Amino acid sequence: MTQTLATKPVSPLAEFWSYFSSNKGALAGLGFIVVIVLLAIFADFVAPHHPHEQFRDFILTPPAWTDGGTSQFLLGTDGVGRDILSRLIHGARLSLLIGLVIVTLSLAMGICLGLAAGFFGGAVDSAVMRVADVLLAMPPLLLAIAVVAILGPSIVNSGLALSLVYLPHYVRLTRASVLSEINKDYVVSSRVAGASSLRLMFITILPNCLAPLIVQATLGFSNAILDMAALGFLGLGAQPPLPEWGSMLATAREFIQSAWWVVTFPGLVILLTVLAFNLMGDGLRDALDPKLKQ
Amino acid sequence: MTDTQSTRPIMQGLGLKQHYSVNQGMMKPKGTVKALDGVNFSVEAGKTLAVVGESGCGKSTLARLLTMIETPTEGALEFDGQDLLKLDKAKRKELRQRIQIIFQNPYGSLNPRKKVGTILEEPLVINTKLSKAERKEKAIALLQKVGLRPEHYDRYPHMFSGGQRQRIAIARGLMMNPKVVVADEPVSALDVSVQAQVLNLMMDLQDELGLAYVFISHDLSVVEHIADEVMVMYLGKVVEYGSTEQIFGNPQHPYTRALLSSTPRIEPEKRIDKIRLTGELPSPLNPPSGCAFHGRCQFANERCSAETPVLTEQSDASTVACFGVDEGRLPYLVSA
Amino acid sequence: MTDHANHLLSVDQLSVAFGTGKRPFTAVDRISYHVDAGEVVGIVGESGSGKSVSSLALMGLIDFPGKVSAEGLSFKGTNLLTLSEKQRRKITGADISMIFQDPMTSLNPAFTVGNQIMEAIEVHQGGTPAERRDKAIDLLRQVGIPAPESRIDNFPHQLSGGMSQRVMIAMAIACDPKLLIADEPTTALDVTIQAQIIELLLKLQREKQMGLILITHDLALVAEAADRVVVMYAGQIVETGPASEIFKAPRHPYTQALMRSLPESASGSDRLQALPGVVPGANDRPSGCLLNPRCPYATERCRTEEPGYIGPEGRQAKCFFPLDDNGRPAA
Numbered sequence: 001m002t003q004t005l006a007t008k009p010v011s012p013l014a015e016f017w018s019y020f021s022s023n024k025g026a027l028a029g030l031g032f033i034v035v036i037v038l039l040a041i042f043a044d045f046v047a048p049h050h051p052h053e054q055f056r057d058f059i060l061t062p063p064a065w066t067d068g069g070t071s072q073f074l075l076g077t078d079g080v081g082r083d084i085l086s087r088l089i090h091g092a093r094l095s096l097l098i099g100l101v102i103v104t105l106s107l108a109m110g111i112c113l114g115l116a117a118g119f120f121g122g123a124v125d126s127a128v129m130r131v132a133d134v135l136l137a138m139p140p141l142l143l144a145i146a147v148v149a150i151l152g153p154s155i156v157n158s159g160l161a162l163s164l165v166y167l168p169h170y171v172r173l174t175r176a177s178v179l180s181e182i183n184k185d186y187v188v189s190s191r192v193a194g195a196s197s198l199r200l201m202f203i204t205i206l207p208n209c210l211a212p213l214i215v216q217a218t219l220g221f222s223n224a225i226l227d228m229a230a231l232g233f234l235g236l237g238a239q240p241p242l243p244e245w246g247s248m249l250a251t252a253r254e255f256i257q258s259a260w261w262v263v264t265f266p267g268l269v270i271l272l273t274v275l276a277f278n279l280m281g282d283g284l285r286d287a288l289d290p291k292l293k294q
Numbered sequence: 295m296t297d298t299q300s301t302r303p304i305m306q307g308l309g310l311k312q313h314y315s316v317n318q319g320m321m322k323p324k325g326t327v328k329a330l331d332g333v334n335f336s337v338e339a340g341k342t343l344a345v346v347g348e349s350g351c352g353k354s355t356l357a358r359l360l361t362m363i364e365t366p367t368e369g370a371l372e373f374d375g376q377d378l379l380k381l382d383k384a385k386r387k388e389l390r391q392r393i394q395i396i397f398q399n400p401y402g403s404l405n406p407r408k409k410v411g412t413i414l415e416e417p418l419v420i421n422t423k424l425s426k427a428e429r430k431e432k433a434i435a436l437l438q439k440v441g442l443r444p445e446h447y448d449r450y451p452h453m454f455s456g457g458q459r460q461r462i463a464i465a466r467g468l469m470m471n472p473k474v475v476v477a478d479e480p481v482s483a484l485d486v487s488v489q490a491q492v493l494n495l496m497m498d499l500q501d502e503l504g505l506a507y508v509f510i511s512h513d514l515s516v517v518e519h520i521a522d523e524v525m526v527m528y529l530g531k532v533v534e535y536g537s538t539e540q541i542f543g544n545p546q547h548p549y550t551r552a553l554l555s556s557t558p559r560i561e562p563e564k565r566i567d568k569i570r571l572t573g574e575l576p577s578p579l580n581p582p583s584g585c586a587f588h589g590r591c592q593f594a595n596e597r598c599s600a601e602t603p604v605l606t607e608q609s610d611a612s613t614v615a616c617f618g619v620d621e622g623r624l625p626y627l628v629s630a
Numbered sequence: 631m632t633d634h635a636n637h638l639l640s641v642d643q644l645s646v647a648f649g650t651g652k653r654p655f656t657a658v659d660r661i662s663y664h665v666d667a668g669e670v671v672g673i674v675g676e677s678g679s680g681k682s683v684s685s686l687a688l689m690g691l692i693d694f695p696g697k698v699s700a701e702g703l704s705f706k707g708t709n710l711l712t713l714s715e716k717q718r719r720k721i722t723g724a725d726i727s728m729i730f731q732d733p734m735t736s737l738n739p740a741f742t743v744g745n746q747i748m749e750a751i752e753v754h755q756g757g758t759p760a761e762r763r764d765k766a767i768d769l770l771r772q773v774g775i776p777a778p779e780s781r782i783d784n785f786p787h788q789l790s791g792g793m794s795q796r797v798m799i800a801m802a803i804a805c806d807p808k809l810l811i812a813d814e815p816t817t818a819l820d821v822t823i824q825a826q827i828i829e830l831l832l833k834l835q836r837e838k839q840m841g842l843i844l845i846t847h848d849l850a851l852v853a854e855a856a857d858r859v860v861v862m863y864a865g866q867i868v869e870t871g872p873a874s875e876i877f878k879a880p881r882h883p884y885t886q887a888l889m890r891s892l893p894e895s896a897s898g899s900d901r902l903q904a905l906p907g908v909v910p911g912a913n914d915r916p917s918g919c920l921l922n923p924r925c926p927y928a929t930e931r932c933r934t935e936e937p938g939y940i941g942p943e944g945r946q947a948k949c950f951f952p953l954d955d956n957g958r959p960a961a
Binding site: 012184185186188189190191192193194195196199204207208 | 361363387391394395397398402404406416421466
């Protein structure tokens, strides 16, 4: 079909939005994420109590709508009398921040390594890809536990460990996209124009490789939150009394049978957040991948 | 064509060779592909040299050598009297801008994530110290020169049709005031009516700017229209080289003749007696001995499979590499 | 428009539209033509003219968002429109077959060519595996593949483009079709190979007295190969006629413009007479005659009113002012 000049040029952003917004699941995911992000930012104003404050008289109070509940603690309190709602809201801040840091770190390093591997080929390619293969060969959580065991359990170290675990995915993805773009004529014509290697890599090629990376990063965000929660659950991530969703689950283990709300709400929040990111990731993929259009 | 002796070629290649070594799999020795095997050519300012041949004949390799995307294994490449391969880096970078390329597929040759303005200005950003406003002025001037409008400056490539994209690609090629433009099948991806627009544009620009074109194509009717000289290639070698009148009026090499007779023509009087080739292009990894064409040539004899013919000058000043022509035993030439 | 029963294939007012909602895009707009047994009909047009879509519609290969409608569509006197999906597939697979542009992607890379040809034979003719293999070897020989006994076990990637297209042709004629549709069969091939393939197609067509629809953008190819020509523009047929006449004296300005924009029609280093503008797309279809914004002869009437087909049976042009033998519009 011959493409004719539209009277008003559609900006790529508007085009992207029209595809993205036609996906209801993705919109719902985006909506939930926006709410969580806002809650995290304004946690200090939104949360009814301080996350560390212990109400000794209200230990294990059930949620407000059940028998024995009080409107002071909407989702009830935990084993030492802290307000679960406040801890969840503050926990969002921590979990999202960690997810963001992990994804940014592994994405940035992955892009650089993948670009170098795809662009230079040969020995650089072999070296980078073999290291990535080795990392991929280890069970991810085990690798993370090993790294944390070496560096010592803390929220920063487990973040570093997880970025290392996710790194190979971004390297491989970037390299594959670079290889499919590098022989296209527009790259050759930039070469003819005298562009340097760095310019070719970052200005000419990279923007055309971003779509699958953005999708992978969104999905990686949910993985990061999930794995961080797992590390927290194992006691290797955030240390008490920090309100992190995973460690909240871990400390609530003993109440699984007696006080269901202490376990259920952190679990539910993790589930919904991960689901929201996955829905949004799928929507992004559909909107950004030209092969799926039309 | 009469003043050939008086003008100096703007660009010429002397004995250009490009050999690639290829892995043929485990346990097998590395093979050599002679993508180009001793090619001489020259092109003058304001003239068009057409390079004709089928896939695998080395015409795209030639384009990559001319634009210095690749360095030849052997041979010299002279631009304005200076051997580009022997110059120092800075001088070469400067001269490189005088040779530009236009690609076949206008959908792949423009970066889809950049605006037309950014694409056009890239060579200026890299190679000059012009200010932003000066760059924009130049880009818009060239957009208008290739028949587009200034408001197209802010649009993305996907908003344009194939013909318009090819115009943008031509404008980009002209940003650095080149002397030589290598056009690699520039119209074969376009519809007939659009193809005519682009060919007209290229001829107008040549007249106006004195550009030399190296026009690579498999479409002989386009070549006949635009070229001054024609070089026919087969499996990395030149088999016939002459003026357009000579090649189309009196094709001598059997391969040239076969190409011409395979090209469909609308007007019955332009169709010439068919020479049907049997078989297909031999593998460049394992080229036949002697004349590379002998396996498909109905006039081949034992000498053709044993010895390799060289380009020899004919009475009409064209050069042909064929024993059949040398020995005067090609029936179509005898009867003519 | 014509008597359905006498033609091998008769298409009456076929339309294909894509997209739903307020503005569906009409890819094929009320086209009517016919093909007789033993006849080569060339359909020419630029990209976006609907020439490929119309043949896909014939084969029942237009998928969901596309809507196909027609007044009549008959093959050997059978009305294809009233058949069930299954009955229709039986006809389209055996009696009508199709060859596509890119032989490299039309063959399944995971199976040998023999496998793929034998599958085509099995579906429509059955037979024991040994019989099918013999038939497949025979087919490969018919399409001029050297040493078919060994080539039959090759995988597609071991064949060149020309060889792959020969295999595609072998598959297409496996069931002795009455009608062969070749959609740009040589566009992806080199010039000398292209000539071989066209020669092969025409030879098979003569031997088997098939009807052949040759879809291409190459006017010169049609001029050499076809008996009758159908010229399409923006989804509509603009001109039909015998090949010998249509290229000598085109009646429609579009056909004339196409011919004039060919490099071979220019004398010496003159500029070509290019048709300005581009084929209208989904959003900018003009009113009246679809060519009017690009036509040098357009009048006020062309801009407002859609022309009908003018001219004797079999030599018609969709133009108010068809051109005369000197290439000038009628008054």
